[in-house]
Amino acid sequence: MPPLLNAIGCIFRRDITVALRRSTDILTPIIFFLIVVSLFPLGLGPEPAALRSIAPGVIWVAALLATMLSLNRLFANDHADGTLEQLLLSPHPLTVLVLTKIAAHWALTGLPLVLISPLLAIQMHLPPQAIGTLVLSLLLGTPVLSLLGAVGAALTLGLRGGGVLVSLLVLPLYTPVLIFGAGAVTGVIADIDIEAQFSLLGAFLALALTFAPWATAAALRVSIE
Amino acid sequence: MNWTQFFAMGGYGFYVWSSYGLAAVILILNLYLPLHRRKTVRRLLREFVRLKRSSQPGSE
């Protein structure tokens, strides 16, 4: 196996192992996701029609916030114990290594959110055909959240108030994903053709995959200095 | 056109004049703050230079 692939596999496995050993870190965002969405019926009343109309937006906003919560895990621990420095001193391109870490982050944050979303969809009385759309839109959208979030996490590494700061930096950048992610689900409920929304979510993903790892690597270099 | 009419702005006086007022405030503030800061910076730096001189005579 070429050394680069070897390193990628190694880092991916390492990040997953570490995260699984600190299982509260993975569970917190997921539970948060569940709780936030469940609070809306309590605040708005259990009327199914009303819930259905707000469900796409609510679930998507909750996914955004849950991802925000988990961003800290991405680099902060590695920064504190010095393993991030070692990563920067590796002979492999940092962009690729960073992308690996983001992938591991998504596998343990985004993916569980996607998997758990049908439960919330049922809770919010979404019609059956919309549940598939919701899952698919989250599947395309949550990687973008991890990618853009990584840039924010790298920029705020080791700064005071890092957690709140990262949300200021990243949430405005999340708006397109929110608009088209929730728009796809709303569209399917209104029986509108939604291929366009999925195309655009895919385009965002391609764009984020192109730029975010590079920006994250640059930000890490600045933050480590 | 008389002045009352002018200030009334066809019934939209409030909106128009608060817009222009805020614009004026922002333009003036953006000018005043850095100019004020300039004074502070110069004062602080002068002290800084004096301090540096007295602590290491001969150099610089």
Place this chain on the structure above:
Amino acid sequence: MHKYASPKFFYALAGQLTPWLGGLTAILLIVGIYLGLFIAPADYQQGESYRIMFVHVPAAWMSMFIYMMMAGAGAIALVWNIKLAEIFSSVCAPVGASFTFLALVTGSLWGKPMWGTWWAWDARLTSELILFFLYIGYMALQASIDDPRRAARATAILALVGVVNIPVIHFSVEWWNTLHQPASVSKIGTPSIHPSMLAPLLLMIFAFSVYFFTVALIRMRNEILERERHTSWVAQVLESKT
């Protein structure tokens, strides 16, 4: 080229330029406001309220323009490691944010007579709001990094990410808005505006731009003094004038 990019030379140059630019700003503003408030006729539909446009549109335009300048200078600073670009990029944000704020409030003041409500999730207002959030994030990041060099480079990266995102955000808000907002639907078309109204508008945009450069130069001079305080030329500058 190197000579012009040296902070010392630039400090002196900027000091000579500012009064001229300031004077130009004042003249442009006076003429623009005179034309806008006294000469331009009332609009056939909106009456006198459209005169808000003469501050709203330049402010909105500047808010975008300054962000672009900020990101462009940031990119130059990142790639070629030019100090002046770094300093210019770092002084843009407060001015840009205040113009964005001005555009938001005047947009709202315009919306009240036009739409009958203070705030509408109109495409332009919404993307202006998100731009404001981007500026706030930028300034928050800038404020929380103590080392000016690190701050400059981190914020430059953020600005670049933002600049890639701004068209995307703008487009998505526009699309979102047309689906949800009954008040306005914009399809392809050219803005039609009468010359008597266009002239003051362009003058005001020009005035705001020159104003921005004036303020930026003043801010840059402060920043240069602070960053170069260890050098002997700063010590001389401090002594020479009171």
Place this chain on the structure above:
Amino acid sequence: MKTRHKRLAIIIAGVAGLTIAGLLVLNAFRNNLVFFYSPTEVLAGKVAVNKTFRIGGMVEKGSVRRSGDGLKVDFVVTDLNKRMPIHYEGVLPDLFREGQGIVAQGRLQADNTFTASEVLAKHDEKYMPPEAAQALKGGAYAAGKEAKKP
């Protein structure tokens, strides 16, 4: 891997990413990311059957008929080329006037009429003195060109 190869790989990856993004955006625009269809497009069969979509155009002068309690409205939308009868039940927006542009969301019926579930009024964003507007009335202006706030 040599530095030059690596740079090439980065460039290729970047170009590939942008190309995919661009193709997807194009696909989105080809698919129904238009805000509304004109009656001509609808009658030419450009719209998926059995899907909700939007139709836009001018409300034809003298075509508005209100029935009963005034909540049922029938009118005709035109793009000055083709006409489309629209049926709507509900409250119309304040800016709904004959000769004004509207967008209606709903479904096409078998008899080539349109049943709207929602009607949105467009508003006009042109800036000109009253005299100029007077002079323009009728001609190009009535063609319903939309203008952006500059």
Place this chain on the structure above:
Amino acid sequence: MLDVTNLECVRGDRPLFSRLSFRLKPGELLHIVGKNGSGKTTLLRTLCGLTHAVTGEIRWQGLAIHELGDEYRRQLSYVGHSNGIQGELTPEENLRTASCLSKKPNASFIKDTLQRLGLAAYRSFPAKVLSQGQKRRLALARLVIQKKSLWILDEPLSALDVDSVDLMSELLTDHLDQNGLIVLTSHQKVDVAKKKINQLQLD
């Protein structure tokens, strides 16, 4: 060969040192001494390429390190203030990760190295249970595992007991014997048998 010419570093806006030049040949050790805050750590990080110098040049085998990029990092091991040890992973897993950042890990070699550094008993425990000194030893084990020619070490002897210091001297001597290069900072005396030690005083 490591060549440093006319290096100037600042931290924030505070100048740390300037006009710093030295040359280090294979088989040589450079011991950097200086007060707290004299810029020892910054110098080491600059040598690694983690921090940029204001002026000056660092050359490795005759080429500037920022041009060499990954070629330079392929030959460099760094142990900084923090040990670079992930607490949730066992010592063995830590070494395996460190190793595969540059090449394929060799399980038996990792085992031997843990044995040599007296960490074999902790192989299956998470590294967070190790004491400060043990963690430091684990960080040093990384040097052995990675088999690079240039070692850059920031206070490698801190938190080590007498036996471990001896072990460290042995590792350093071995490395110099194999024509390796070492740059380190230390408040203690560095005891490397019969080897050339250059001292660099920062102030």
